[in-house]
Amino acid sequence: MIDLQGVRKVYPVKGGAEVVALDDVTLHVERGSIHGIVGQSGAGKSTLIRCLTVLDRPTAGHIIVDGVDTTTLRGRDLRDARRRIGMVFQSANLLDARTAAGNIAYPLQVEGQKKEQIRPRVQELLDLVGLGDRGGSYPSQLSGGQRQRVGIARAMADLPKVLLCDEPTSALDGSSTRQILALLRQVRDTSGVTVVIITHEMGVVREICDSVTLLSHGRVVQTGTVQEVLSDATSPLARELVPAPSVEEADLRSGTTLLDVMFTSTPGVPTGASVLNLAASMGADVAAGTFESIGSTQVGRLALAVPDYQSEAILRQLRELGIHAEERAA
Numbered sequence: 001m002i003d004l005q006g007v008r009k010v011y012p013v014k015g016g017a018e019v020v021a022l023d024d025v026t027l028h029v030e031r032g033s034i035h036g037i038v039g040q041s042g043a044g045k046s047t048l049i050r051c052l053t054v055l056d057r058p059t060a061g062h063i064i065v066d067g068v069d070t071t072t073l074r075g076r077d078l079r080d081a082r083r084r085i086g087m088v089f090q091s092a093n094l095l096d097a098r099t100a101a102g103n104i105a106y107p108l109q110v111e112g113q114k115k116e117q118i119r120p121r122v123q124e125l126l127d128l129v130g131l132g133d134r135g136g137s138y139p140s141q142l143s144g145g146q147r148q149r150v151g152i153a154r155a156m157a158d159l160p161k162v163l164l165c166d167e168p169t170s171a172l173d174g175s176s177t178r179q180i181l182a183l184l185r186q187v188r189d190t191s192g193v194t195v196v197i198i199t200h201e202m203g204v205v206r207e208i209c210d211s212v213t214l215l216s217h218g219r220v221v222q223t224g225t226v227q228e229v230l231s232d233a234t235s236p237l238a239r240e241l242v243p244a245p246s247v248e249e250a251d252l253r254s255g256t257t258l259l260d261v262m263f264t265s266t267p268g269v270p271t272g273a274s275v276l277n278l279a280a281s282m283g284a285d286v287a288a289g290t291f292e293s294i295g296s297t298q299v300g301r302l303a304l305a306v307p308d309y310q311s312e313a314i315l316r317q318l319r320e321l322g323i324h325a326e327e328r329a330a
């Protein structure tokens with residue numbers, strides 16, 4: 001659905017220097033999937049959004065959305081391409097003087113649709129986002145989560161092919177975040193829209209993304225389905241998605257070494273049980289651990305406190321079982 005091919009974006013800065021904001025970015029987003037784009041501040045996420053929404057053009061490379069190369073569009077074709085992309089912002093960006101219904105109607109009015117067409121469509125969208133009876137409320141009368149629901153309804157008004165969400169939950173508390181993520185999944189399930197979420201929250205990726213890209217200094221560090229990136233427990237995204245559990249050094253007995261054990265498994269394969277059995281048989285303590293199910297993948301992270309003299313032998317045995325283990329750096 002979305003293909004970025006060798007996308008490069010260079011900004012000139014004072015004094016003749018330049019900043020490379022995107023450097024040879026190539027990635028693919030499947031139709032109807034939810035794709036997360038993660039990266040530290042300055043990684044190039046906002047630049048990528050501006051290029052995807054055709055507000056900015058790459059210096060080189062191509063961006064293909066639904067079969068159309070948006071980097072070469074002009075005039076009416078450009079406006080049509082922009083209409084095929086709905087935007088959801090961090091702080092909803094609603095018009096304060098318009099009701100929820102008025103905000104959702106706005107893009108349809110700008111497009112010149114008739115009142116009789118707009119009214120039922122707005123009600124349908126309000127129902128979709130669970131605000132069927134709040135169409136007459138102004139943004140100031142709605143909670144942050146409800147305002148974001150209106151933002152999602154407005155973005156979906158014109159039946160976009162792509163829903164681009166820029167930090168959609170960063171301004172929300174935990175429970176509103178979960179509700180908004182569930183809503184985005186429901187919107188995708190019912191409309192088939194392809195969703196791209198820019199976020200710095202790994203929890204968002206764990207919760208709803210089918211695939212993910214990690215950007216750093218304008219380059220793609222890793223990209224793939226969540227299952228693919230988790231299958232290599234040592235990959236940068238796997239480490240970010242499920243970090244090693246923290247252990248207070250003060251709690252460790254002297255003469256012990258801390259080993260980080262990382263594994264992924266599928267339901268029915270007792271990898272976790274094998275690791276625990278081995279650890280117990282060799283006198284290791286589980287200092288901390290997490291087991292998580294992400295999609296159909298089970299991910300385990302254990303911090304094992306092992307007697308110094310056993311550490312090499314345990315590392316070897318774990319590796320023989322095909323399980324990644326490493327000594328934690330002090």
Ligand SMILES: Nc1ncnc2c1ncn2[C@@H]1O[C@H](COP(=O)(O)OP(=O)(O)OP(=O)(O)O)[C@@H](O)[C@H]1O
Nearest residue numbers: 011013019020021040041042043044045046047048
């Ligand atoms: N208009 C511009 N002119 C010059 N440099 C720019 C411009 N826009 C962005 N940059 C630079 O490009 C790089 C990527 O910036 P970008 O805003 O895309 O990162 P980001 O991942 O969105 O960061 P954040 O999470 O902090 O918003 C940064 O080094 C930034 O300083």
